[in-house]
Amino acid sequence: MSSLSLTLTGAAREAAEAQAPGLVDHEFASRLAAQDYTLWGPAAEEESAKRLGWVAPFEAARPLVGLVGQLRQELAAEGVDRVVLAGMGGSSLAPEVICASAGVDLVVLDSTDPKQVRSALTALERTVLVVASKSGSTVETDSQRRIVQHAFDQAGIDPFSRTVVVTDPGSPMNEQAREQGVRAVFEADPTVGGRYSALTAFGLVPAGLAGSDIASLLDEAESAADLLAEDDADNPGLQLGAALGGTLPLRDKLVITNAGSPLVGLGAWIEQLVAESTGKAGTGLLPVIVADGEPELTRDAEDALVVQLIDADAEEGASVDADSTDTVVSPHGVRTGGSLGAQFLLWEVATAVAGALLGVNPFDQPDVESAKVAARGLLDSPAPAEAESSTDGVVEIRAFGEASMLSAGASTVAGAVETLMQRVPDHGYLAIMAYLDRVSESRLEELRPQLSALCGRPVTFGWGPRFLHSTGQFHKGGPAVGAFLQITASADEDLEVPDRPFSLGQLIAAQASGDAQVLADHGRPVLQLHLRERESGISQVLDAVSTLAQ
Incomplete structure (x- = not known):
């Protein structure tokens, strides 16, 4: 160890x-270990009083080791050895790290991109679906659940016998799952927020079902707990x-x-x-x-x-x-x-x-909800967001927030990106937000170091909508020093969400446009590059940025 x-x-x-x-x-350390919720000031007390279970998760987590191990054995006896995890943010990032570090396969569905979700709908005869959400109301996770369960049904497999749920006690999803008779329901500690939940059921259940040694993981953490409480x-x-x-x-x-x-x-x-x-x-x-x-x-x-x-x-x-x-x-x-x-x-x-x-409350996320509200609004009443636009090849160029974004010849991809970089302050940053398939279209990540070299400032790269549950909070609630490059694409083959009035293509488009509008409302400059054709559009954007370096 x-x-x-x-x-x-x-x-x-x-x-x-x-x-x-x-x-x-x-x-501070001993008071934190004792779960003293006054450490962050009066304004944070209401939230922090119910969010400190992560400090000592071991007693609640230890029984999971045997329960998860037994379920894994049962599934393996039925020929089920492939785990697909539907979850966002804290519900997926920790198990992804646990499994990747252990060399264990885990299919993570933390996207609403139709192409990425469709790619998970294979080998269903060997697949168990883990649905992880504190409430079950997260639109991405609910959509992923519906799609995978529908695929099970279409393949002649009882979807509920292949569904495992991780959620909070008494949550709407908990009640629904028990009514449906899903394979197993694991209740997580409700006093732990999502991003602090690595050592709770949210991190341990999917990782353990996939084959990671979660007992050793808990041992490692517990061995450090006393030191961190001194x-x-x-x-x-x-x-x-x-x-x-x-x-x-x-x-x-x-x-x-x-x-x-x-x-x-x-x-x-x-x-x-x-x-x-x-x-x-x-x-x-x-x-x-x-x-x-x-x-x-x-x-x-x-x-x-x-x-x-x-x-x-x-x-x-x-x-x-x-x-x-x-x-x-x-x-x-x-x-x-x-x-x-x-x-x-x-x-x-x-x-x-x-x-x-x-001087901030580390347990809330006040600006995450704003993008969700904007996306829901666009799903209910779809309308194009007001933005200056032009077209270059297969790429539509749209600017939010600043009417001058596309002026002075910036109606090409290269010109628009160059104009956006000029809006990065001396102590600012550029954020690339790609609403595409992070598995098969990962070459877009080549943009990050190239743009950092060009603008001389830090550049982040986030896959949407995954980053909305991560850096998305900082982009809106942090200092107003960011400039934002959003890359979206038309769905080559859309995917309907069963029993919902929208498709994944409509959902991811609403999420992107909603976030762009919220950023613009916060005074942040946003450039959207929309790819009418995905592969050639990605190549065109990469080539355009390469020309800026010449």
Whole structure:
């Protein structure tokens, strides 16, 4: 089992040295371990009072190990060994990391793109569907459930015998699932919010059914719990939280890179936890996930901290200042490693600490609902959003929020993107939001480092609507320093949502347009590139950005 390691340098170390003693005097760690809901101020108490079960999840989680193992054996005896998980945000990111790090297959449905959802409707004779949602009302998860269960029915398979539900006690989905007689219902701790739920039924049930060793995961986390509860300036949870939320001036871009860590996809889980927990009230921390050699690692920006995720075992005995990459030039940063369970708990504690230092409630997400409301409105009364538009090849170019976006010759893809980059402030960022299939159309991610090199600022990449449950909160509730490039596409082959008055194509279009409008209403510049033809449109956008670098 890996030990928990943490090394801080530059501004990160200075912040920890400045803030940790006060946190110790405040008994922050022990009070958090005792689930003291007053730590974030009076305004947060109503929410925090019912959201601290993640601090000590072990007693509730341990019985799941045997129950999930038994169900996995039963399903395997029936020839069912493929797990499809329908869930968004915290309901899917943790099990995805757990399974990927263990080398275990898990099909994650966290999209409303018809192409991506359709690709999951294979090998149904071997498939069990896990539906994970605290309430069951999440439109994406409900749509995915309906589509997969309909596919089961069409294949002559009883859909309920192949459905496992993870939800809160007493939720509408809980009641519905029991009425339908689904294969199993696992009740999660209702005092744990979604993004803090990695060590609850939401993280453990799908990962365990897929074959991950969830008992060891819990052991890893529990072994770190006492250390993280100590009122000691060397407590890594206090140190990391202080480094994240205590720099002066605030270094609010967290450039996260895998520097040898065997924990696959941990950065994406951290991204949601940190961005959605802190990005509100005009402040917050924006994770920017990059690979070795990419631009954010080659410049020392005064508003950035570099977070390197390392293999603590491989580096045991090495110099604490040793770099595992040649491209990190910032002397201000964080290096952390250790077992996955310990990392889950470390980052949850650190995020709670950072929220207190930033003066925000780390357990709510006030701006996530706005995009949902806008999407529902467009589904009920579809109408084109008002936006300046033009067409270049197979790409429709639409600008939201600023009437001058497409002026001065910016009616080509390259010109419009160049104009958008000019709207990124000195301490701002560019966000790419792609409402396409993140599995088969992943080459769009090539845009991220290219645009970062061009604009000289951090660039995030999010797959829609998945990012709406992650960085989407920061984009609207954080500081108004973002510019937004949205990429959408027509569905080559749409997919109807059974017993709902909309298709997936209509849903994802409403989600994209609704989010663009909400961002514009917040004064953020938004450029939408809509691909009339997907493959050639992706190529056209990639080529256009490449020409800007020449």
